Amino acid sequence: MRERQLRARDLLRGDLEGEELERHVEQRVVMTNFEKMLGWARANSMFPLTFGLACCAIEAPIALVGSPRYDMARFGAEVLRASPRQADFIILSGRVSIKMAPIVRRLYDQMLEPKWAISMGACSSSGGMFANYAVVQGADKFMPIDLHIPGCPPRPEAVMYGFNKLQRKIMGNPDQGWRQRYNASGTEEWARGGLRSTPGPEAAAAYERARGLIGA
Amino acid sequence: MPDAPGLELIRGEIEQDHPGAVLDTSFDREQPALMVDPAQILSVLSWLRDAPGQGYGFLSSLHVADYLPSRPRFGVHYELLNRERVERLRVKAMLEDPLPADRQLPEIDSCVDLFPTAEFQEREAYDFFGIVFRGHPDLTRILLPDDYVGWPLRRDFPVGGEPVTFTHNERRYG
Amino acid sequence: MAEARDVPSLSGQYGHSSDGTSGEATEVMTINIGPHHPATHGVLRLVVDLEGEVVRDLRPVVGYVHTGIEKSCEQHSYWKVIPFVERMDYVSYFFQMEAFCGAVERLVGLEIPPRARYLRTIFLELCRIHSHLVWLGTTALDLGAVSMLWYCFRERDRILDLFEMATGQRMHTRYFQVGGVIEDVPPGFETKAREFVAEMPVRVKQYQALLDRNEVFLSRTKGTGIVPRERLLELGVTGPLLRAAGEPWDLRKAFEYLAYPELDFKIPVGTVGDNYDRYRVRVAEMVESTRIVEQALDALPEGPHIADDRKYVLPPRSELSTSMESLIHHFKLVTEGYRVEPGELYYSIESPRGELGCFVLADGSSKPARVHFRDASFVNLQAFREMSVGGYVADMIASLGMLDPILGGVDR
Numbered sequence: 097m098r099e100r101q102l103r104a105r106d107l108l109r110g111d112l113e114g115e116e117l118e119r120h121v122e123q124r125v126v127m128t129n130f131e132k133m134l135g136w137a138r139a140n141s142m143f144p145l146t147f148g149l150a151c152c153a154i155e156a157p158i159a160l161v162g163s164p165r166y167d168m169a170r171f172g173a174e175v176l177r178a179s180p181r182q183a184d185f186i187i188l189s190g191r192v193s194i195k196m197a198p199i200v201r202r203l204y205d206q207m208l209e210p211k212w213a214i215s216m217g218a219c220s221s222s223g224g225m226f227a228n229y230a231v232v233q234g235a236d237k238f239m240p241i242d243l244h245i246p247g248c249p250p251r252p253e254a255v256m257y258g259f260n261k262l263q264r265k266i267m268g269n270p271d272q273g274w275r276q277r278y279n280a281s282g283t284e285e286w287a288r289g290g291l292r293s294t295p296g297p298e299a300a301a302a303y304e305r306a307r308g309l310i311g312a
Numbered sequence: 313m314p315d316a317p318g319l320e321l322i323r324g325e326i327e328q329d330h331p332g333a334v335l336d337t338s339f340d341r342e343q344p345a346l347m348v349d350p351a352q353i354l355s356v357l358s359w360l361r362d363a364p365g366q367g368y369g370f371l372s373s374l375h376v377a378d379y380l381p382s383r384p385r386f387g388v389h390y391e392l393l394n395r396e397r398v399e400r401l402r403v404k405a406m407l408e409d410p411l412p413a414d415r416q417l418p419e420i421d422s423c424v425d426l427f428p429t430a431e432f433q434e435r436e437a438y439d440f441f442g443i444v445f446r447g448h449p450d451l452t453r454i455l456l457p458d459d460y461v462g463w464p465l466r467r468d469f470p471v472g473g474e475p476v477t478f479t480h481n482e483r484r485y486g
Numbered sequence: 487m488a489e490a491r492d493v494p495s496l497s498g499q500y501g502h503s504s505d506g507t508s509g510e511a512t513e514v515m516t517i518n519i520g521p522h523h524p525a526t527h528g529v530l531r532l533v534v535d536l537e538g539e540v541v542r543d544l545r546p547v548v549g550y551v552h553t554g555i556e557k558s559c560e561q562h563s564y565w566k567v568i569p570f571v572e573r574m575d576y577v578s579y580f581f582q583m584e585a586f587c588g589a590v591e592r593l594v595g596l597e598i599p600p601r602a603r604y605l606r607t608i609f610l611e612l613c614r615i616h617s618h619l620v621w622l623g624t625t626a627l628d629l630g631a632v633s634m635l636w637y638c639f640r641e642r643d644r645i646l647d648l649f650e651m652a653t654g655q656r657m658h659t660r661y662f663q664v665g666g667v668i669e670d671v672p673p674g675f676e677t678k679a680r681e682f683v684a685e686m687p688v689r690v691k692q693y694q695a696l697l698d699r700n701e702v703f704l705s706r707t708k709g710t711g712i713v714p715r716e717r718l719l720e721l722g723v724t725g726p727l728l729r730a731a732g733e734p735w736d737l738r739k740a741f742e743y744l745a746y747p748e749l750d751f752k753i754p755v756g757t758v759g760d761n762y763d764r765y766r767v768r769v770a771e772m773v774e775s776t777r778i779v780e781q782a783l784d785a786l787p788e789g790p791h792i793a794d795d796r797k798y799v800l801p802p803r804s805e806l807s808t809s810m811e812s813l814i815h816h817f818k819l820v821t822e823g824y825r826v827e828p829g830e831l832y833y834s835i836e837s838p839r840g841e842l843g844c845f846v847l848a849d850g851s852s853k854p855a856r857v858h859f860r861d862a863s864f865v866n867l868q869a870f871r872e873m874s875v876g877g878y879v880a881d882m883i884a885s886l887g888m889l890d891p892i893l894g895g896v897d898r
Contacts, residue, residue: 199521
């Protein structure tokens with residue numbers, strides 16, 4: 097260890113030359129590209145959104161983050177953020193009822209890119225055992241889900257394994273918004289024709305009115 | 313629980329004050345129940361609560377059951393509890409479903425003034441079965457979205473949900 | 487507390503604000519709290535009329551986790567209903583199972599063997615401790631005592647270990663069946679349970695040491711959220727909320743069911759009925775439940791763990807290869823299920839939140855015609871308005887924590 101410290105000091109001073117330098121660099125410096133590093137950083141410091149719906153909420157996030165046994169902090173995801181603006185991913189833990197679905201969608205929309213969604217448990221993945229009028233049969237009916245974790249409720253270890261898979265997914269897919277990930281072009285809520293098109297008639301009238309109001 | 317003779321005594325005493333209120337009694341599986349005319353439900357409930365010697369002052373539960381296909385269809389159950397003697401008594405009011413042509417909902421008087429605990433429970437009964445409780449301060453949907461159409465827990469309302477896609481019906485639903 | 491001002495109450499309406507009267511520049515703001523909120527226990531939405539920090543009116547909006555369980559129950563045979571009803575109040579799942587199984591057993595006239603009664607009592611009380619631990623952890627978290635969460639969940643994991651040992655699942659174990667329990671406890675269960683029982687009172691003392699003399703906790707909970715006892719009874723509130731107000735009403739003592747008549751335990755009762763009393767009552771209940779589990783383990787009789795009536799109970803698997811009749815019973819029970827004579831029954835037990843009642847209407851077929859749960863949280867939520875109006879928002883959050891609503895039970 098002392099030897100490495102001395103060599104590192106020499107490197108910084110500019111004293112290492114030639115083969116010693118090569119060997120030192122090989123041992124101590126990792127070469128990667130920027131996306132991979134970004135992906136690694138992003139994956140290991142995810143802020144989950146506190147979102148517990150039903151039974152799965154007791155197993156995670158509470159039992160995952162709030163329990164000394166299954167500790168989510170070792171993966172960097174212990175900071176539960178209550179505001180969707182500050183959260184990276186949402187764990188849909190529990191059954192999504194028809195009254196709650198628009199609210200979940202609104203929360204997901206309020207989150208900033210890049211964002212991911214984990215559907216935990218059978219109920220949010222597919223409606224679970226509740227095949228009736230009140231439960232949305234799978235949260236991916238109305239929002240893109242990146243990972244489904246089966247179980248009713250899944251064990252905290254299962255959620256951790258799922259979270260690890262999500263981390264690998266994040267590390268592999270640098271900087272993609274969910275629309276690129278799922279080929280969901282055309283779902284943007286702006287001008288009718290797409291990203292850089294001319295606005296439709298109602299939108300144009302609204303812009304005119306707004307411009308008039310601010311005196312532009 | 314008041315036993316079978318006790319139940320008949322209660323019926324007799326109610327008959328004196330409110331004739332024609334109690335239609336029937338039943339003592340099935342050691343649970344006493346009074347079948348009551350829905351128009352007089354409030355007088356029966358207040359009698360059971362206030363008459364000396366009765367004291368059924370705690371409404372444990374107010375719920376509705378749909379007895380389709382038998383008519384009258386809706387049974388509004390009031391589970392009363394006398395906490396001093398630790399006795400339960402059930403009061404049932406059977407409501408007829410108005411003909412679809414009338415476009416009306418079955419109605420009964422609300423007992424929120426007698427038992428304030430009934431507020432949420434009557435809203436739930438309205439939400440699930442469409443039974444209107446006259447005099448309720450705020451009879452709106454409580455558990456379903458406000459704009460939901462239909463009364464889900466009626467027996468003729470479909471369960472909903474989706475068919476599960478197995479391999480044999482994959483092409484049809486997949 | 488602010489003095490009473492002449493501000494009109496806006497009960498029953500929301501979505502607009504009004505100015506204060508008598509020339510004071512106080513404005514009543516209508517604010518929406520939830521359904522996604524870190525301090526509401528579950529998806530509860532509160533529409534609150536606030537005047538500064540004082541709550542003038544409050545309207546809870548529920549239904550965000552309504553699952554249509556009661557409708558689903560009508561589509562499945564009786565034993566398949568058990569996993570459905572478990573998932574209503576999702577921290578006290580054994581209680582829903584007991585309410586439903588007890589109701590069906592009384593409908594059918596089935597007597598459960600003594601060992602099953604004691605086993606059910608043990609699991610019910612363990613589940614009560616579990617529910618109170620979850621409550622304590624999350625409520626203390628809401629009030630700011632963040633580290634309580636970790637301590638309480640450490641104990642909760644030990645209870646879940648016990649559940650997993652006996653049933654294979656941590657939560658939603660479908661352990662109770664009509665007639666008894668589905669399986670006997672494995673050999674190491676009693677030892678592990680006794681270890682837990684020996685350690686639990688020490689842990690409870692640790693929790694009390696953290697909270698009982700904590701000035702912030704005391705000032706937030708003492709004297710807040712008081713509702714008089716008679717009003718609570720009118721509103722149908724039961725459970726620790728009622729007991730904290732001074733009414734010694736507990737269904738375990740009132741209606742004797744399972745093994746409770748044979749066990750010796752006390753009912754903790756409060757005096758004032760404020761949030762501090764509710765906290766003390768629940769913590770004392772944890773200790774009493776530990777005693778109940780210990781006594782039940784001591785008194786656990788030998789014998790079958792489920793009733794013998796083959797019409798309603800599955801025969802043991804070892805018999806299936808030798809007895810034709812058992813095979814037929816097994817087949818009938820698993821495919822169609824048993825039929826229950828027409829009738830209706832209401833059966834209620836004491837869940838950690840209050841009176842949990844189950845109403846089952848049988849129409850003679852193998853599926854129940856109506857299953858309704860009188861959930862304690864649903865009825866207790868009506869008291870929330872009275873607890874909070876006139877107090878500060880912070881007291882409202884404390885009251886909400888002490889009210890202990892579980893929205894799965896409220897919404898079903």
